[in-house]
Amino acid sequence: MEIPYTSEPRPDTGLTNPKIGIWLFLASEVMLFGSLFSAYALLRMGAETWPDQSAVLSVPLATLNTVILIVSSATIVLALAAVRAGRIDAYRRFMGLTILGGAAFLVVKAFEYSDKFAQGLVPATDNFLALYFTLTGLHALHVVGGLVVNLYLWGPGVRMWRTDPARFTGRIEVAGLYWHFVDVVWIFLFPVLYLL
């Protein structure tokens, strides 16, 4: 028997299953990053000394990464709009750009990390760097996860467009929500780790 409401919304809730699923998943993710931000707050409040964060880290590179992620968040919105309009070529273009954005973010991040390592700055150095590496590392893993999904939806996953367009559209929407979440987490991480 078919599972209902995988692509049409249930009339009384107005939602599809994947949409509820992704929102619940993101709620859990909010709690995960929320716990880590609280750890940051608690450790920093209890610390006797705290390094000047913006002197240790590279604000220009992080600003660049912020711009990259915001742009890729915009391109995935355009990708969704293209799917809704039935323009699959435009979809592939915008999804491709989103993927490039994610990859560029990781490359910049890798430069930042190797620069820190070269200076002998590692997680064990002090609690600020420990938090920096843990939080940005976990965020980068989320970016990687998003990239894998987006790559799939850009490549082999497109097949579903022909067999079940409604469901495919739903998938792009869900992937988009996740990608925005990854973006939002970064927008919190940036000031907290680099500026404050």
Place this chain on the structure above:
Amino acid sequence: MAGPSPWATHLSHAGPCSLAALRTAWLRYPNLLRRYLFSTDHKVIGLQYAFTSLFFLLVGFSLAVLIRWQQAYAGQPLPLLTLLVGEVNAPGGIMLPEFYNQLGAMHGTIMVFLGVVPLAVGAFGNYLVPLQIGAPDMAFPRLNLASYWFYAAGGVVMLASFFVPGGAAMSGWTSYPPLADFAPQGQTWWLAGMLLLVLSSLLGAVNFITTIVQLRAPGMTWFRLPFFVWTQLITSFLLLLAFPALQAAAILQGMDRLAGTSFFLPSGLMVGGQAVDVAGGGSALLWQHLFWFLAHPEVYVLVLPAMGIVAEIIANNSRKPVFGYRLMVYSIFVLGFLSFTVWAHHMYLTGMGTTISAIFQATTMIISIPSVIVLSALVLSLHGGSIRFNTPMLFALAFLPMFGIGGLTGLPLGLAATDIPLHDTNYVVGHFHYLVAPGTIFALFAGIYHWFPKITGRMMNETLGRLHFAGSLVTMNLIFFPMLMQGMAGVNRRLWDGGAIYQHAEPVLYLNVPMAHAAFGLALVQVFFIVNLFMSLKGGRRVTANPWEATTLEWAAPTPPRAHGNFDELPRVYRGPYEYSVPGMDVDFLPQHVPDAKAGA
């Protein structure tokens, strides 16, 4: 799973050792895998969860028997022990303290995370929720399958950790740093296993909530949901939102152990008389906050499904609607919300300050109100009923006073003044075991006896069931009541020598011996259950689809419910879940799916 077993066909085909037979067997094999190991049918996954978690309950329980034996006869050689756990752990039959600590930590971990929750949610929830709401399956069948396998992987990692150098985790199920930061390798395995279990429960929680919101059958409005479904819904929210705190904590502890960070290591820390070479500046309290932010909601994860099972069984066997259904639903909502606000009552002795302590004392007292409401409603549901005292009902009835003792003993722990002498004593161990063992585990047994006929089409044996019940009730109380007494006399928990160093507690220390014997007794009476379970699979009395004359939708499905789809035809719902003894009817129950009042007859 009644009817001819596919295994049987498989075997008979493979009977004569011909090439053709081997080929048939080989071709069948992937099918069997898909059917029993990698099925996406919620019922198969539910049963996988059931068998795996029952296995882990047995493992966890065996560890507990060893703990009780050690506390009663500390330092006395038991040659058999060396045979069981090896020369490294018990040279010359004497258990090493290091191994004893592993037993304690892993008993708690296995029971909570691999035994009770997977049975209550993974097994009962998975099997029953889609049936009770009239759905063909869970909303995300493949996620459901993944959730089971992450759970199984977490279990394997936890078990494997016993065999790594230095043995399994040994810093308590709470894994408090700094101790846990310096524990042997097994602790890292514990963290890895925990991350897998968190992932599993995350997938499960997303799936349950989506299923309950989206897949309710036509006419199954919110207030027609069986109470059990409500408890699963709230439980899923707790798992979804509380577990990430432990996920974060486990990541941080992993960093401390593997990358040399000091999230939980304060400056100037000495270990074994030597200053530790770490950056310092960390906070051991941070771990406790994160851990208990998960672990207090977790205790409600342990009891909510139990309350749900008990409510179903009491309504069915007292042939009466549950008392105050809506009030119960509102109560567990309040319970769910408040359970996120009480975690620091586990930390009164940490010096976190009197203001914070006052806040958490207040929330802890408030949260007992909804628990008391649910318990009272369940007791009142019995009033005026014509009660059938079968095995499931006996377990469900015993749940009430046992849970009551557990809850009442919690109140003094919730107030700092009385908690200070009781904290970390056997009293605390007694408190939560009353809730979880003769509380939740009794409810789970009740559930197994109650739903077994739906799953298999056969009854479990009543006589064996009653022996199992009576034996468990007596032995459990013999184990856990003395803990309360010892704790009030000041005996700390988790002691290798069973408290022998506490001279002032001399008058209650002898209790360790009857407790150990009762633990053996409890193990013995479980044989009644195990025999009954397997015997009844093949030899139990055959019954029809609704042998208990119950009203909820799972009983409207064929027995066993159809693979992939459950119902012959998706049901439509006409009324609330507990229409028993409706005045003016010929029979005393009116199922949810029967259209017209007269047609129920």
